[in-house]
Amino acid sequence: MKITEIETFLVPPRWCFLRIATDEGITGWGEPILEGRAHTVAAAVDEFADYLVGQDPLRIEDHWQVLTKGGFYRHGPVLSSAVAGVDQALWDIAGKSLGVPVHQLLGGAVRDRARMYAHIAVERGDLAEQAARQVEAGFTAVKVSPAPSSRLLGTPAAIRRIADTVSGIRERVGDDVDVALDLHGRLSLADARRLLPLLEPLLPLFVEEPVVPELSGRLGQITSCTTIPVATGERLYSRWDFRPALDAGVAVVQPDLSHAGGISEVRRIAALAEMYDAALAPHCPLGPIALAASLQVAFAAPNFLIQEQVLFGGPYGRSTGLDYLLDTAVFACRDGCLARPTGPGLGIAVDEREVRRAAQAGHRWRTPQVRRDDGSPGEW
Structure with a gap:
């Protein structure tokens, strides 16, 4: 079997889908998206095609190995996201060629x-009130920033x-519902250390990205000051990136299957985290292909905790x-x-006609630019 064609599709609301065709008629799908940089990642995939076709x-x-190391310059969110989409599609092809879901190829569910x-x-x-509505819809966990x-x-x-704010949510949903908090790297290290002890009586499921990823090596100063499980990883792209965070004592790793090198790398990140008694909670505010890929790892990883998704009860209207x-x-x-x-490959059937129709409109979604109250740039 040989790869014959690689196509990318920028589709609303802000995603990029990837299709890999083969000479045996088996097609694989992936989602190589870096939010706000979809065109850049699509260009990287196009460059990869020069190597992959044939x-x-x-x-x-x-x-x-070739895509991540053969270009001499390595890692980074753009290249890692491009590799991730290709990797998802290749695993999709492998599962379809054997008639089994990808998680079966990862050792079984x-x-x-x-x-x-x-x-x-x-x-x-x-x-x-929003949290209460999600609980009524059947969810046993919610997340808020x-x-x-x-x-x-x-x-x-x-x-x-x-x-x-968190206390009001906890009071409304009770103790049988988990409440996770995403600080989105918006606090300084000092403020994170001041805030987390105040949240401890509310027993959050975890506190995500209390500081920006550049401070991963200093996360130990946060994990040592609180009993709340600390989570991070949506802006980390390889097992090497996760090592300092795990050494610092984070309890939950959150690699993104569309950013951190795809299924191949995230399963390795999950295994690394298991060595530290840390749980896996894949980041996925993305489309159905990324979610399908995330779930294949989730069902095969013994330390999986919970899955992010925006396809049900999403926040974006x-x-x-x-x-x-x-x-x-x-x-x-x-x-x-x-x-x-239980379906083969990623377990989903993509509507190619709808994807091509949507790609005609495309999108130019860009990350919102946030300002602090004094006018200086802040974290989104």
Whole structure:
């Protein structure tokens, strides 16, 4: 079997899909997207095509090594995202060629259901009410970003306001529902250390990205000051990036299957995290292909905790992305969980006609630019 064609499709709302065709009629799909840099990643995939077309798609590890190291310059979010989409598509082809789901090729499933969480968003109004609605919809976990992009040292009122917001959510949903917090790197190291002890009585599932990824080596100063599990990883792109965070004591790693080198690298990150007694919670505010790839690893990884998704109860007020699938039954959400996919490859059937139609409109989504109250640039 040989690769004959590689195509990328920029589709609304902000995604990039990848199609790899072969001379045996087997097609693989991936999602090589870096939010706000879709055109750049698509260009990187186009460069990879010069090497990949004519190659055997089943030599997945060999291709991963060549694409990540053969260009001399390595890693970084753009190249890692391009590799991730290609890698997803190659695993999809491998599973389809053998008639088995990818998780079977990773050693087989270790669970029957994957728990997911739903987002609640400040811009959509009352957070406690949103959380209650998600619980009514069947979710047993929600996540919120309660901290605005603030000055390096916030006032006591600003710090307590974040804690009070989380307290209101906890009071509304009770202790049988997990509440995860995403600080999006918006706090300074000092403010994160001030805030987390105030949140401890509320027992969050985890606190995500308390500081920016550049400070991963100093996360130990945060993990040592709180009993709350600390999570990070959506802006880390390889097992080497995750090593300092794990050494610092993070409890949850959050690699993104569309950013961190795809299925091949994330399964290795999961194994590395297991050595540190850390859990896996894949980052995925993306489309159905990225979610399908995430789930293949989730079902095979013994240390999987919970899966992010925006296809159900999403925070963005937009199309869910399920329109890009021929059959949405694989993503039937029950009691906040998805059942183990049994279809070959990634377990989904992409509606190629709909993808091509949507790509005619395309998108030019860009990351919002955030300013602090003094006018200086802040974290989104």
